[in-house]
Amino acid sequence: MSRLGMDEKVVLITGGGAGIGRAMAEEFFAEGASIAALDVDLAAAEETVARLGEPDRGLAVATDVSDWSSVSAAVDAVLGRFGRIDVLCNNAGIMDNYVPAHEVPLEEWNRVIAVNLTGPFLVARAVIPTMLRQGEGAIVNTASLCAISAGGAGPCYTSSKHGILGLTRQLTFDYGKHGIRVNAICPGSIETGMNIGEGASIAPGVEEEIARTPAGRWGQPWEIARMAVYLAGEEAGFIHGTAMVIDGGWFTAGRNPL
Numbered sequence: 001m002s003r004l005g006m007d008e009k010v011v012l013i014t015g016g017g018a019g020i021g022r023a024m025a026e027e028f029f030a031e032g033a034s035i036a037a038l039d040v041d042l043a044a045a046e047e048t049v050a051r052l053g054e055p056d057r058g059l060a061v062a063t064d065v066s067d068w069s070s071v072s073a074a075v076d077a078v079l080g081r082f083g084r085i086d087v088l089c090n091n092a093g094i095m096d097n098y099v100p101a102h103e104v105p106l107e108e109w110n111r112v113i114a115v116n117l118t119g120p121f122l123v124a125r126a127v128i129p130t131m132l133r134q135g136e137g138a139i140v141n142t143a144s145l146c147a148i149s150a151g152g153a154g155p156c157y158t159s160s161k162h163g164i165l166g167l168t169r170q171l172t173f174d175y176g177k178h179g180i181r182v183n184a185i186c187p188g189s190i191e192t193g194m195n196i197g198e199g200a201s202i203a204p205g206v207e208e209e210i211a212r213t214p215a216g217r218w219g220q221p222w223e224i225a226r227m228a229v230y231l232a233g234e235e236a237g238f239i240h241g242t243a244m245v246i247d248g249g250w251f252t253a254g255r256n257p258l
């Protein structure tokens with residue numbers, strides 16, 4: 001029996017093929033939930049599900065969160081397989097190119113907003129009718145320190161992450177009284193493919209900044225995932241509309257955050 005009440009629950013995770021999303025899949029699974037990993041990279045989502053090691057409790061679905069027909073079909077596939085959705089982790093996201101607004105190509109703005117802000121809206125729009133029918137549900141949105149401050153990214157990413165907190169609050173206002181709790185997490189610098197390794201997009205000077213934070217290190221994906229499990233679980237029943245900062249003290253220490 002899971003202390004957090006995750007036994008028999010169905011958890012839909014976007015961006016479930018890598019990084020924080022994969023860690024969320026592992027942590028919710030460990031608490032007894034079944035996992036739907038949605039990702040634009042199907043092979044990555046399939047690998048997440050394969051690593052869980054229990055095919056009956058996992059489903060990988062190719063999904064582009066920025067596209068309504070893709071999102072709608074994916075949610076139908078999850079419902080077809082599991083029959084319910086108890087938790088939505090709106091986690092898929094992409095970094096921008098760090099340049100100031102007057103140098104941002106319009107395509108870059110549209111691409112980042114589409115994935116990071118329209119995406120969570122679309123997936124919530126597709127999932128909420130099911131949660132309303134069930135009379136309960138929890139949504140956890142992955143925001144960022146860039147949701148509460150500037151300077152850790154460019155204007156596309158920072159605006160998209162500020163937007164997701166607005167979405168979190170509006171959904172809280174509209175659906176809290178219907179049994180749906182909505183919260184956000186604001187991670188600092190987390191060691192994932194977004195920052196480390198081939199194709200990563202890392203802010204200039206970030207390693208030196210991290211070394212000067214109170215924690216003095218990168219965060220690990222599971223350290224965000226555990227908070228998602230907590231926020232979605234029964235112990236967090238009185239927590240609505242919060243933006244939980246998990247950043248090793250970077251923001252508190254007043255340094256330019258990521």
Ligand SMILES: NC(=O)c1ccc[n+]([C@@H]2O[C@H](COP(=O)([O-])OP(=O)(O)OC[C@H]3O[C@@H](n4cnc5c(N)ncnc54)[C@H](O)[C@@H]3O)[C@@H](O)[C@H]2O)c1
Nearest residue numbers: 015017018019020040064065092093144189190192193194
């Ligand atoms: N890593 C960090 O330091 C950090 C800090 C703050 C916030 N975040 C946020 O955490 C979330 C997860 O980031 P991560 O670090 O795990 O990144 P990641 O790049 O390791 O994983 C992101 C996943 O999202 C998927 N994805 C990208 N576009 C998609 C789309 N259109 N539709 C569906 N899936 C898509 C990717 O294929 C990938 O599997 C993002 O929202 C990111 O903005 C990350």
